[in-house]
Amino acid sequence: MLKTFDKFKYPLIQPRLFRDDIQKGISVLKSGQITMSKLTKKFENDFARYIGAKYAVMVNSGSSANLLATCASCNPERKNTFKRNDEVLIPGICWSTSLWPLIQFGLKPIFVDVDPNTLNMDINDLKKKISKKTKVIFCVHVLGNASNVLEIKKISKKKKIIIIEDTCESLGSEFKKKKLGTFGDFGTFSFYYSHQISSGEGGMVVCNDKNDYKILLSLRAHGWSRDRDDHKKIVKKYPNIDPRFIFINYGFNVRALEIQAAIAHQQLKKINILKKNRNFNRSQIIKLFKKKEKNNKKITFIEEAKNVKCNWFGVPILLSKNLKKYKSKIIQMIEKKGVETRPIISGNFINQPAIKLFKLNKKKIKLKNCQDIEERGFFIGINSLKTNKKILKFVANSLNQVLDNF
Ligand SMILES: Cc1ncc(COP(=O)(O)O)c(C=O)c1O
Structure with a gap:
């Protein structure tokens, strides 16, 4: 383990790269093969197997995974796509880069309230907000927990709605023994430092459809065909174009480095024990x-929501209603004791200034539960290693000592 951070006695994230992760990273550096290569492919295969999806595509962040999943969903190489101004249902408790790709590709977000008991999308509000224009449901699995994804799948199937599962905070969590991220058309994951496994930065998109997989591979790297298994066919079809540079689609460059794949792969091998510890x-x-x-x-x-087995991202907490007015004071006091805190993702996202900038809430809808969570909620981190009982006591005592004053 690397040495501990010292700003907080109990920080949100604790040192989390193991000796073997670091050694693997160093061996990649020494090998000279720095850019995406065989280890990335191997990690993708093992990740797909672990998660229970057919295909996995590694990228440089969870945000890039969301970008590719959204971009693939409206790609002309796909049959069932969305068009500009189609509607997407997204929970008001979401991350910024869950939402931005939807805006960047012209979808109209319809914000859905969440269930305060689980922090995840409220199925009743979702049902109320589905319309003929709904083309995508963007589920965000919050802090390891989930909504009833099977119910969401059932609703979507009838109406041919595309499901994207932002699983960036919930790698390894399950609904009825099936991993989150495998219920929809696309599942996205993040390997940022605070997440269930980490390579510093990094992400993954999974899918089960071969055509979607091909699209993702082109989108990840410049739009070229070279990483796809139909590349040979494409080369034959375009004999006058240099086979190394055939651009069959548009794309980005959101590849991860081989070193990220090597480190994240080592962490994946330990995920069950890390989950148990967390x-x-x-x-x-x-x-x-x-x-x-x-x-x-x-x-x-x-x-945990019904039927969900969490790989918790943190310890989400709601203050009682009568303590709501003291939230900032309470947070300040907890942090002063040395326990770092965070809001529940970004609170009620419709309060963010960029929502006004892009006129994303013209009808001025209100999300009662998201607002309540913003006003009463916060979370503290958990370590991937079994934490010393003294430290766990320190965290629990700090919370109690602060609350004694209210
Ligand atoms: C729900 C959710 N989606 C997407 C992301 C983006 O992941 P990354 O930081 O790897 O870009 C995050 C980041 O924490 C997140 O919490």
Whole structure:
């Protein structure tokens, strides 16, 4: 393990690269094969197998994974696509780069409220907001938890709605024993430093359709055909074009480095134990906190939704309604004790200034639960290694000591 960060006694993210991850990274550097190559392919194959999808395409971030999934969904090489001004349903608790690709490709976002018990999309509100113009449902699985994805799938199937699952915060979580990210047309993942496995930066898109896979491969690298398995056919079809540079689609360059793949691959091999540790640490913090019964009603710990087995991203917490007005004071006091906190993703996203800039909420809809979560919610981090009991006690005691004042 690398040495610990020192700004907070209990930071959001703790050192998380193991010796073997680092050694693997160094061996890639020494090999001279820095750019995407065989190790990336191997990681993609193992990731697809782990997650239960047919295909996986590694990219340089979870944001790029969302960009490619959205771009592939409206690509002319695809049969079922969306057009400009079609509607997309997206929860109000989302990350910025869950939303931006939808705007960049001309979709009209319709914000859906969330269930305050799970932080995830509220199926009843989703059903109310589906219209003939709905072409995409963009699920964001928040902090390891999920909505009823099977129900969402059922609704979408009838109406041929494309599902993209932003699973960037929920790698390894399951719904009815099937991994999140495999219920829709595309699943996206992030390997940023705070996520369930990490290579510093990095991401993945998964899908089950071969045609979608081919599109993703072109989109990832310049729009060329060279990474696709129909490349030979394409070469024959265009004999006058240099076979190394046939541009069959448009594209970006969002490839990851081979070193990122090597590190993330090493972490993937350990994911089950890391998951066990993370979930153990979370349950211990809750158990130790609850020992002081006096404060039990002052906060609610978010629990797994029905049928979901979480690989928790953190410990999401809601303050009781009567403590809402003290939220910033409480957060300040918790951080002063040395426990780092974060909002629940970005709070109610429709409050963000860019929503006004792009006129994304013309009807001025209100999301009652997202607003409530913004006003009462926050989360603290969990370590991927089993945390020392003293530190877990310190976290639980810090929460209790702060709440004693209210
Ligand atoms: C829900 C969600 N989607 C997408 C992303 C973007 O991932 P990245 O930071 O790897 O670009 C994040 C980042 O944390 C996220 O929380």
